[in-house]
Amino acid sequence: MKTTYKTWLAIFVMGVLIGTVGFSAAFHERQSDDLMKSVKSPARTPVVDQADPAVTSAFHRFSQDLLVSAGTRAKENLMVSPLSVYLALAMTVNGAQGTTQQEMLGALATGASLEEMNQSASYWIGKLATKEKDTELSIANSIWIQHDYRVAKPFLEKNAQYYDASARLLDFSRQDAPKVINDWVSKMTRGKITSIIDRTSVDMLMILANASYFKSDWDEPFEASDTYDRTFQTTAGPLETPFMHAARPMVWLDRSQAQGIMLPYTGKRFWFFALLPDADIPARTWLARQDANQLFTGLANTSAVHMQEVELAIPPFTATYADTLAQDLQAMGMTAAFKPNTADFSLMSDQGTRDLFISDVLHKTFIRVDEEGTEAAAVTAVMMKATAYMREEIKRIVFDRPFFYGIMDIETGLPLFIGILDKPVAPSP
Numbered sequence: 001m002k003t004t005y006k007t008w009l010a011i012f013v014m015g016v017l018i019g020t021v022g023f024s025a026a027f028h029e030r031q032s033d034d035l036m037k038s039v040k041s042p043a044r045t046p047v048v049d050q051a052d053p054a055v056t057s058a059f060h061r062f063s064q065d066l067l068v069s070a071g072t073r074a075k076e077n078l079m080v081s082p083l084s085v086y087l088a089l090a091m092t093v094n095g096a097q098g099t100t101q102q103e104m105l106g107a108l109a110t111g112a113s114l115e116e117m118n119q120s121a122s123y124w125i126g127k128l129a130t131k132e133k134d135t136e137l138s139i140a141n142s143i144w145i146q147h148d149y150r151v152a153k154p155f156l157e158k159n160a161q162y163y164d165a166s167a168r169l170l171d172f173s174r175q176d177a178p179k180v181i182n183d184w185v186s187k188m189t190r191g192k193i194t195s196i197i198d199r200t201s202v203d204m205l206m207i208l209a210n211a212s213y214f215k216s217d218w219d220e221p222f223e224a225s226d227t228y229d230r231t232f233q234t235t236a237g238p239l240e241t242p243f244m245h246a247a248r249p250m251v252w253l254d255r256s257q258a259q260g261i262m263l264p265y266t267g268k269r270f271w272f273f274a275l276l277p278d279a280d281i282p283a284r285t286w287l288a289r290q291d292a293n294q295l296f297t298g299l300a301n302t303s304a305v306h307m308q309e310v311e312l313a314i315p316p317f318t319a320t321y322a323d324t325l326a327q328d329l330q331a332m333g334m335t336a337a338f339k340p341n342t343a344d345f346s347l348m349s350d351q352g353t354r355d356l357f358i359s360d361v362l363h364k365t366f367i368r369v370d371e372e373g374t375e376a377a378a379v380t381a382v383m384m385k386a387t388a389y390m391r392e393e394i395k396r397i398v399f400d401r402p403f404f405y406g407i408m409d410i411e412t413g414l415p416l417f418i419g420i421l422d423k424p425v426a427p428s429p
Contacts, residue, residue, distance in 0.1 A: 035145065035167035036160050051120035054111040057293045059086060062108060062332070064292035069328035071284045075235075077319040079365045081212055081378030083124070083139075085325060088210040088380040090121050091141060091165060092337075092358070094158045095348030100336045107332045118162040125164060134266040134373075135216040140188040141165040144181055144207040146172050150350035151206070165208075172200035181207065181381075189213050189377035192366040196381045205356055206348065206384035216265035217373035222246055224371050232315060243313045244371055252308040253299075257281055261310060262302060265373060272374060273299055274314060318368040325361040325380075334358075340387040348384075359385040 063082035071078050086108060093104040093114065101114070109117035130137050143159060145151050147169040159165040170177055182195040188211035196209065226245040231238045251262035253275060260275035277286035298305075326338060336342040343357035360383045367376040 035151070035156060035169065036165075048119050048123050051123050052109075052112050052116040055109045055117050055120035058108060058110045058112065060292040060296040061110070062086060063296065064287065064290065065107075065332050066325070066328060068284065068288045069331055070323060070325065071287075073327075074321065074323060077321065079319055079321045079367055080325075080363060081365055081376075081380070084210045084212045084378040084380040085361070085363060087121060087125070087139070087141060087163065088208055088361070088382050089329075090117060091143070091159050091163050091208045091210075092345075092382045092384075094118070094162075095152070095155045095345045095356075096337065097346055098344045099342065100344040103334050103336050107329070107334050118158065122162040130269070132267060135270065136213065137216075137270070138188070138213045140211045142184060142209050142211075143167040144170050144209070146170070146205045149205045152348055152350045152352075155348050172204040173202040174200075181209065185209070185211055185379050189366070189379060190215075192375065192377040193364050193379050196362055196364055196379045197383075203386045204359075204383065205386050208382040208384070210380045211378070213377045214270070215373070215375040216267075216270055219264040219266055219268055220246075220248065221373070222371040227316065227371060230313060241315050243315050245311075245313050247311045248309070249307050250310040250312065251302060251305045252310060253305065255295075255298075258286055261312060262299070262305065264302075271299075271302060272369070316370040318366075320364070320366050322362075322364045325363050326358070329361060340385075343387065345384070355387050356384045357387050359383045
């Protein structure tokens, strides 16, 4: 049978469609590639046997400042993970220069260098990660990069070397981009936090994320039969709620204008603490008055605290928290990083351009405390946007005057029909 022109045209169109689909599939497959496959980290810095004291002290202050600042907005059930926020920002500062870097280091590692901060963070990550019979603590870091943004390899190398971060390309203009990131969040927090972002946009160039998860049983669980209702005095009035009860020797905390307890989890590596300020001092006010380094150093030194017979009553509880930390971090000294005209994250760019700024820092937490133990999770996302995003010009055309037209054979390059339309005549119905 003689092949007609329509047949050839149909074959050609099908070929174009198949090729387009194949290219599209390959393109989206490329976008999900792990960039760290092509990154060779520098020789790992010799493992330090402890974190730099200046970095640890700065982290204590950062933790206190973050909670105090966030507490000025959150009036109820506030909980942050300073470690999660710290690690996400520490990854970010490796792409900063100039004033931006100085301000971020001032808040994260006062008195220490970038290298000392990186080494300390790497030490913490390696030291903290544990998965034992009744205790699990995991820390995961990731970097999500706009698929056509040319990221600097040295920036990726540092985050691979010190933070064990993964890095993936992602088209932020796609509707399913948030789901890709949120699926990672849900997986890394064992489903306790299922999302961190609602939407992405074409002017987003990078998202640096940390997800932390903790679960452990009490070294000595509470008896469920000893849980019964008592009155909890909220700022809005009395509330009847269940309380767990125990009477046994415990670590007793006696601080200025506050008292409390510490309870060990299985293995006695991780401890829960609770401090109750005097009745006339609000908890937020009490915390703001404390010396952060003395407070957290004292809590970490369980061998120096006092054991005493205690009758304890404490509510089992679950709480979630979600907020933006941009305002808090700027109040802590990181101002340049959040301003498009002053931010300098040129070490993130392969071409050394100052085209990124932090548009927001999102934070979510979850905690559950009951008779058996504690489960907690946190996610932090540092959102990086383009300092000057130029939208593509929208082309518009109206064929409302004489125009040239035609039909081309793509395979031969021949024009099959050409013409000029001077006066259109509507086709007959």
